[in-house]
Amino acid sequence: MLLEPKALENIIVGLLVDNIFKWYISPKDLWFLDKKKQEDAYIKKFKEIGLKNIGYNIEEDDERKGIKVLDEHTFNDFILRIEKFSVSTNELREFLKLNLLTKSKEDTFYSFLPSLYVDLDKRELYSLYPEPASYEDFMPGNWRGSYENFLSKIDREEKYWYDEYGIDLLNFENNGGKR
Template identity: 80%
Template sequence: MLLEPKSLENIIVGLLIDNCFKWYVSPKDLWFLDRKKLADTYIKKFKEIGLKNIGDNIEEVDERKGIEVLDEYSFIEFLRRINKYSTSTDELRELLKLNLLTKSKEDTFYNFLPSLYVNVDKKELYSLYPEPASYEDFVPKNWSGIYEDFLSKIDWEEKYWYDENGLDLLNFENNGGKI
């Protein structure tokens, strides 16, 4: 695993594309699917308070360079670029167990709660990311962006927060995503 999950910095994202599921731990800014919509929102807000040329200061993350909108077409190229951030369910589970031994349960909970679930096949993005970053507001045209608990949508074998005995290590699903 290249990056470790760190709340509000490196997020855990589940991605389903062509019926194939994969976990990613990556910088959070990669996952605003429609960056043009995001930039337009910031430009509008800054103009309202009298600032100009804010659009010139929005940087592109390398993996997104040249891909303003992540949709069912551009995800193929994007996946090649972010492969270094992919991780396995087992790797996440083992790191979660280690963190439970070495860090507070509260920190571990927030670091290991998946932030996003992107189902490219159904053109849906689900977010559990704490506000104010509203990923669900910045999805491509004809996609659904939803802020809700998506943990039940993840197949059992991909749920790294369950140990080999079926114990929910952080009680995610019994808490509705709340500690």
């Protein structure tokens, strides 16, 4: 595990590609699918509050260099670049258990709640990210994005928040993914 989940910084993302599901823990900024739309939105917001001639440039992470729009055409390159952030379900489960022993339940809840679910096969993004960073607002033209509870879309064997006895360790699903 290269990065640890950390609320509002390093997020947990589920990615489905060719019916193969994988978890990633990565910096949150990697997952704005259409960086051009994000940049345009910031420029518009600056102009609305009276700031003119502001050149806004979203910092490009190495994993996104040369990829302004993540879509079905560019995801293959991106997936190769983010492999270092992939993490197994069992690894996440064990790290979650350790955090429950060493940190507050509230901190653990917010750090381990999956933030995004990206289904490349259907060109869909679902967000549970708790802050105003609206990933679903910056979608490629033929994608659908929404802010909604996606936990039921994940296969049971991939749900790291369940222990070996089938107990939801953080009560994610009984709370609708929200506290």
